[in-house]
Each structure stands twice: as C-alpha cells, then as structure tokens.
Amino acid sequence: MNDQDPALFALLNEIGIIEQLARNRFERAQPDGLRLPHFTVLNHMVRLGDGKTPGQLARAFQLTKATMTNTLQRLEARGFIRLEPDPDDARAKRVFLTPEGRARREEAVAFTATDLAALAQRADIRADALLAPLRALRTALDRDPRRN
Amino acid sequence: MNDQDPALFALLNEIGIIEQLARNRFERAQPDGLRLPHFTVLNHMVRLGDGKTPGQLARAFQLTKATMTNTLQRLEARGFIRLEPDPDDARAKRVFLTPEGRARREEAVAFTATDLAALAQRADIRADALLAPLRALRTALDRDPRRN
C-alpha cells in the first residue's frame, strides 16, 4: 500500500487479507473438515435459537438462498441439523440443531476462544475499540440493493 | 454477537461480513465480470511494477500458487497480462501488464475511488485510524503459530 491509495481502499484491502487468514486458521484447526460457514450457522442457532427457515438464515448472513441450501445440506449430511417442514407454509422448512450439532459447536467455540485469547495476548489487539467503527462501516456497505 | 463472545471473535466476524459486502459491491459494479482478485493483481502490478513471477505474486497476496495460476490464466485470456519465460530460471515465468490491462485497471480504480469516497462521506469512517491496528492484527495472524 502506498500514499496514493485512499485510506478506505487500503482498509478494505487489509480486511480482505485478515478474513482469509482467519478463515484458514479456523478451518485448519478443525479435525473433521468443519468449515467456517458451517460453524457460523451452528453458532447462530445456539445463540439465537433454532427453528428458523433457510431463507431467514440466508438473510442473517447476507448469503443467497442457494448458498444456504448448500451449507444446510452439508450440515444435515453430518447430522448436525435436522430439517422439518414448516407447518404454516408448505413452501418453507425449519432448521433445528441436533445434539451432535450443539456438541460440535461447543467444541469449536472452546478451541477458538483459547486460540484467540492466546493471539490477543501475544499481539496486544484492542479488539473492542475496533468493533464499533467496523460495525459502522458494515452498516454503510450494507445499504445496497437487496439480493434474491 | 453477545457479551459472551470474546471481542476478537466478534471483530473477526464483522471483518468477514465486511469483506463479503465489499467484494460484492466491487464485482457488481464491473461491466465485464472483472473479479476482485483480477483487479487486485492488476493494481499490484501498476503500483509496484510488473515482471514478477507467479510465485512472488502468490506470496504477496497470501494465496497458494495454484490459485495464482488460475487468476493469471484468466487475466491472460482477457489480454490483460502477458506471461514470458524467466531468462534466469527455466522453471519460472514473468508476468507483464499489457496496455489493455493497465487501461482496465485505471477504469476500475476511477470508479472505485468515486464509490468509496461517497461511502466514506456518508458513513464518516475514519479509515486511517483503523488501518494501523488492523495491520497489527494481520501480522499477528500471519505469524502466530497455530496450536494444531
């Protein structure tokens, strides 16, 4: 990066590299090939409750429905979630965690927390100070034509 | 995210979403399907000079050589770069910008600069203040050994 780049340009560049490194770090640490999107969905359901529709999940993660279909199929094949028909809408489904899914999420959370704590300690990252401005940036980027 | 999440966890989560939104925003604005990795390589060569090897480029972007091979093949097929044998090492190649590649990069830079300027104005992002800590985070992720 040099001085000709607008700061925001350089910032997004840096963010892209960090995302890639962090994703790699997480996925390599998993013994069973659990991918970051899989974990993210499991984590979401533990924290905010399951029983949501695939479409709701897709919107929550800013992904297309097609992508969510793929992720849910993988999670179901691993036995981490269960898909049931929506009693109120014959087009829709509902996604539920299985005990295995919940357990696998706990495992990943525990490991990740340990890893990140060690990282933060070694690198002296003040993550809480960065969080608010990045959320503002996300919100600004988010005002875009809706997808799908 | 709630209070149980370590701040760094939430931070990386936010970064992942921003990366996705920014990539989408860029790629949708291109009229000819130019992808972010393609632009990134063109931009790098304009700013830091061409004539590098694929391996050097892969390292610069933290990508595998295989990924860079793919990107360079696309760029060459579009006529944006030219690959020549390295005179000093028969295993290696050298990557050069074509006039078309340079022009396409200028076009994308111009548009992106305008778009980001508007975004920064709308959102009051202090990108320069965020840049240094994120670079520290990147360096930490890049260096810190994984536990497994």
Next chain:
DNA sequence: ACTAGATAGTAAGATATCGAACGAAAGGAG
C-alpha cells in the same frame, strides 16, 4: 559429477459462493 532435497508452475478434485432459472405454494386484485 551425482544425488537428494527444495522450488516453480500446473493439474485434478473438493468446497463455498454467486446469479439465473425453475416448480411449488402463498397472497392479492378482480
């Protein structure tokens, strides 16, 4: 000079992601 190991680029196969197109079902206007 030979040989073993490292390095350069590529290929194959996997996965995540997107956009486009689809059938099924719901909802609204008449």
Next chain:
DNA sequence: CTCCTTTCGTTCGATATCTTACTATCTAGT
C-alpha cells in the same frame, strides 16, 4: 374462484480457493 405476482427452496453452471500430487528445474552436500 381465477389470474398475476411474490416468495421458498432447489438445481445448474460458473468462479475462486484450497489441498494434494506431479513434472521440470535448480541447489547444495558429498
């Protein structure tokens, strides 16, 4: 009720990325 539009999930084809494996070439140690 009928037709039109919207919404839900899925499938298909494309692209970027990774890992693994391969060939060709270079380099160092003996």
